[in-house]
Amino acid sequence: MHQQGALAGIEVAASRTRPNMSKIASALGVSSATVSNALSGKGRVSAELVEKIRKKADELGYVPSSAGRALRTGRSNVLGLVLPDISNPLFPQIAQAMEAAASNAGYGILIADSRGDVTTQTQAISRLIERGVDGLVVIPRRGTRIGDIGCPVAMVDTPSTPGNTVSADHWEGGAKVARHLVDLGHKNFLLVGYDPASNVQNDRIGGMKSAFDRGIKYDTIWLETLLRERGEQTSLGLIDRVRDGVTAISAVSDLHALRVLTELQTAGIKVPQQVSVTGFDDLIFSPVVTPSLTTVHMDMARIAELAIAALVREIEHSKSEPNANTSQKQNGKAAKQTVTAEPSKVSMELMVRASSGPIILPDTPILNGKTL
Amino acid sequence: MHQQGALAGIEVAASRTRPNMSKIASALGVSSATVSNALSGKGRVSAELVEKIRKKADELGYVPSSAGRALRTGRSNVLGLVLPDISNPLFPQIAQAMEAAASNAGYGILIADSRGDVTTQTQAISRLIERGVDGLVVIPRRGTRIGDIGCPVAMVDTPSTPGNTVSADHWEGGAKVARHLVDLGHKNFLLVGYDPASNVQNDRIGGMKSAFDRGIKYDTIWLETLLRERGEQTSLGLIDRVRDGVTAISAVSDLHALRVLTELQTAGIKVPQQVSVTGFDDLIFSPVVTPSLTTVHMDMARIAELAIAALVREIEHSKSEPNANTSQKQNGKAAKQTVTAEPSKVSMELMVRASSGPIILPDTPILNGKTL
DNA sequence: AGCGTATGGTTAATCGATTAACCAGATAAT
DNA sequence: ATTATCTGGTTAATCGATTAACCATACGCT
The missing domain is CATH 3.40.50.2300 (Response regulator)
Structure with missing residues (x-):
């Protein structure tokens, strides 16, 4: 049925060259201007004629030429x-x-x-x-x-x-995740950026910092620098950070959060029981990894x-x-x-998932190995 | 320097309307046909005139109108x-x-x-x-x-x-990963697809199976079906599979491999020590997760x-x-x-990384928890 | 001298849609 | 009755690049 229709359309289209306005016009004995007016609804054409033209148009499989239109209209x-x-x-x-x-x-x-x-x-x-x-x-x-x-x-x-x-309000987004983690009781953060020259990333990190009161410790690392010095595949040294008391790691992208998450998991550190991890952007994999990533979503x-x-x-x-601007007077x-x-700016939405959670105090027993 | 140039170009362009061929032509006292010939190098124009026209063209900041050209050339x-x-x-x-x-x-x-x-x-x-x-x-x-x-x-x-x-030779790709794992000694596979109606995924899985000799056990699951029945966030039940003897899990995409990997890691199952995991497509995160994903890369x-x-x-x-095809005789x-x-078809390349490794026999002690 | 043939251009038509300007006929207003 | 207005169209120009057809002029060759 569907395919039939498509084929029929081609049958006509291929019959010679694709029809233009004048073809419709001559088929109906009117001028091409009238066809144009009818199809665009701009000029004055009687309702019945409009109808006839419309019908003929898609009977012939008319497709307006974007080149012709572009040339004329600019x-x-x-x-x-x-x-x-x-x-x-x-x-x-x-x-x-x-x-x-x-x-x-x-x-x-x-x-x-x-x-x-x-x-x-x-x-x-x-x-x-x-x-x-x-x-x-x-x-x-x-x-x-x-x-x-x-x-x-x-x-x-x-x-x-x-x-x-x-753009998204990246600063606000940063503030939102950070506040979320602070509310959970976290007091010692590691912020993970990639490119220290990126405006977006600086805003995100700036927003995070803005949510930190006195009494909150944090450090920031920039991956690009780190990886350039130590090679792409290097470990980020997160285990040491965790040993030194970091309980929340917030990255400027889910991509880096994922890197963090898997590095922690491989080392046997439990997320979110021991460390909370958050990202940014709600990338496609974020909801389906285990634990699913807490992140900040932008309404693209x-x-x-x-x-x-x-x-x-x-x-x-x-x-x-058309020519409001003269080259002489560039008015500011x-x-x-x-x-x-x-x-x-468009507000960002915090997506709380499984990778962030309340801090578990040192005296709480931490399970190693199997959870099941 | 560069910016200067750009700005200068604008200065001229904005001075009125953007120049066309006839503007160049009249500025030099030649016909616009000659300008066209000179710039396209098609007609016969003396070398010196070509040079003059070229110079004038970018002096005026001439940009050919794609609409005009498209209309004429079709x-x-x-x-x-x-x-x-x-x-x-x-x-x-x-x-x-x-x-x-x-x-x-x-x-x-x-x-x-x-x-x-x-x-x-x-x-x-x-x-x-x-x-x-x-x-x-x-x-x-x-x-x-x-x-x-x-x-x-x-x-x-x-x-x-x-x-x-x-397209890429997905079948061959599947065969390559599977053979890689077989060579490592794996004998019990779980193949993970997503959409059972996808040609690409069926080829990949078909290729994998083609590499299995007698004596190799495997099972295939399709995520789309599974997730539709049990909800997006459901566990894939991999722990049971591993308990039942699966030592290698091969997915048709890194996205699913990642899902598998993190689910295993969360359960405390070591990759690749206990189970090898492989994906497909070499997605952006694949080299940077821990362990980095063994995958199959296509030369896009x-x-x-x-x-x-x-x-x-x-x-x-x-x-x-132009019209080799008449609607009447559709010659086959x-x-x-x-x-x-x-x-x-283009060959796919196996990228062996850290998520696949030799099988570790049951008598070898398996570490739980911390590796460090 | 006379013919052929490069060389270096020019003229004019063309692609298809849009739109300003115009026009005939009908109806309304004064 | 005469002018104004409205309706429903038409004519023709235009956008910018390309290209077939044509036309000078110069040059080579016999």
């Missing part, structure tokens, strides 16, 4: 998505959310990978521009400032980054919606006043390059 | 990538490889998420077609057959799927290259003979819809 209805490093495990969520939001707004998403490199990022952006995208969503690498391009840009990083359009769908909406608003807006702001959204 | 230089479920953790690798391969071939990648649903997949495909893509790369959902569309399609699934263009870059190359070949080819094959590549 807009391609495609947005570019620039990612710092596609291999980022968070990327699927981002891409999915952006694609859905864009699709709802009638736009397509062209992707570009900047491979974490700043110059590659520049190249990626110009490739997208050449392809005629109407706007860009950029997840910037570290503190990269986006140069002046010829189209609106939405930046998704973190609220503390200047020029940020919209909402962030994407806000970013895309801001972008689309600016794009449609620039239609009305760089010609509305990076768009703004309201709200510009 | 080709957009954009390919669509249809993914079964973007949230698939393997997706970053796929997208990155495809983007790189396409970019090298001068194409852009437009993404579409089919959210695992078959009807959504159909919609996603038509959205891409409407956007004017020249071809499609489809990572199909389960055994989906791709209906007849108006453009060439490369299917990346598994060699046993009819119509498959190119090569697969992407082959798929894109096959697609591009067909696209360029159809340029020369469905008008070269899904393209073919040579080779059509």
Whole structure:
């Protein structure tokens, strides 16, 4: 049934070349302008004629030519998505959310990978521009400032980054996990970051620290530095930390939390009985590992919606006043390059799972080995 | 320096509307046809004039209009990538490889998420077609057959799927891990799949079984069924399996291997001393968990290259003979819809890491609890 | 001198959709 | 009765790049 339909469609489409507006027009003895008006609903066409045109259109299997439309209107209805490093495990969520939001707004998403490199990022952006995208969503690498391009840009990083359009409130997220652990009675923390130059990670860690009162001890390690010095596969030396009294380890990503978790488990340290572990981002594996990871979830769908909406608003807006910016007078702001959204930050949600729990006092017997 | 250049470019671009070929042409007193010929290197233009035109072009910050070109040539230089479920953790690798391969071939990648649903997949495909893509790369959902569309399609699934263009040799991969474990002395296996309807997973498991001689016991469980019956967070009951003699657990994905690994570790079962665990796909976390996961890696870059190359070949080819297919005589094959590549399967690489090891005989004392 | 043939360009049509400007006929308003 | 307005369309220009067809001019060769 379904396949039948698809095949029938092709039958017609392949019969010669794909039909255009004038083909519909001549088939009905009207002008192509009328067809355009009828299908777009813009001009004045009688209701009955509209109906006839619609019918003929999908009888012929008409598909509007995006090239023709783009050429005429100057807009391609495609947005570019620039990612710092596609291999980022968070990327699927981002891409999915952006694609859905864009699709709802009638736009397509062209992707570009900047491979974490700043110059590659520049190249990626110009490739997208050449392809005629109407706007860009950029997840910037570290503190990269986006140069002046010829189209609106939405930046998704973190609220503390200047020029940020919209993002999760990473600071608040950090505060939430930290407070959760403090409430459980933890007083000695190890905070685990990866890249000390990352705005997002600094915000997350900053948020965590903000939740610590006097009387709480903590230390921070940055994995990138550590791993560069000691090699990728090195142990993080967590056992010593635990022996020295750490009871809670909070990482800036589930990826690192997982590393921590498995290292502890291999050493026979019980999570969460002896040590609580938390991550960030609610990556795909987080709910299904044992113990499931307590983490902080970001509402990527909402962030994407806000970013895309801001972008689309600016794009449609620039239609009305095409040349508001002269090169002579750059009135302070760089010609509305990076768009703004309201709200510009989206709350993060704490997901309490099994890897965090109340502190178990030293006199409580700790089981070794089998739990069953 | 770099930023200077970018800004200077904008300065000009923003000065009014972006320049086109005729602007360059009139600035130099030549015809726009000559400019086109000069920049494309196709027609006959004197070397010096070519040089002058080139210079003027990037002096004015000329960027060719992809819409104009697409309209005229009938080709957009954009390919669509249809993914079964973007949230698939393997997706970053796929997208990155495809983007790189396409970019090298001068194409852009437009993404579409089919959210695992078959009807959504159909919609996603038509959205891409409407956007004017020249071809499609489809990572199909389960055994989906791709209906007849108006453009060439490369299917990346598994060699046993009819119509498959190119993919990893999942069967061989399965055989490789299994043989590895057999060589280590394992004789009692638990094979862990997720979706019993997945061609890829069936091939992987089929490959594993093919490596088992007589005298090897194995059982297979499918998580989707299990989890649907008992709930997402359920224990997989691995402890019982181990008690019953299983010494090696092989999953069809690192995601499931990780689930297995952490469940075992939590129960105090040592990996790999008591049980070996292996996965598939070499996901981002696999090398950094403890113990690092033995897995099977696929050369996604090569697969992407082959798929894109096959697609591009067909696209360029159809340029020369535009209407080889009449709707009347469909000569057996469905008008070269899904393209073919040579080779059509790419070898998988076994990554031996720390989660697999030689069997430790029952008389060897097994440590409980702390290893240090 | 006369013919063929490179060389280096130009002219003009074309791809498909959109839209400003215009127009005929009917109806309403003064 | 005459002008204004509304309805339902049509005409033709336009977006920007490409390319087939054409046209000078110069050069080589007999």
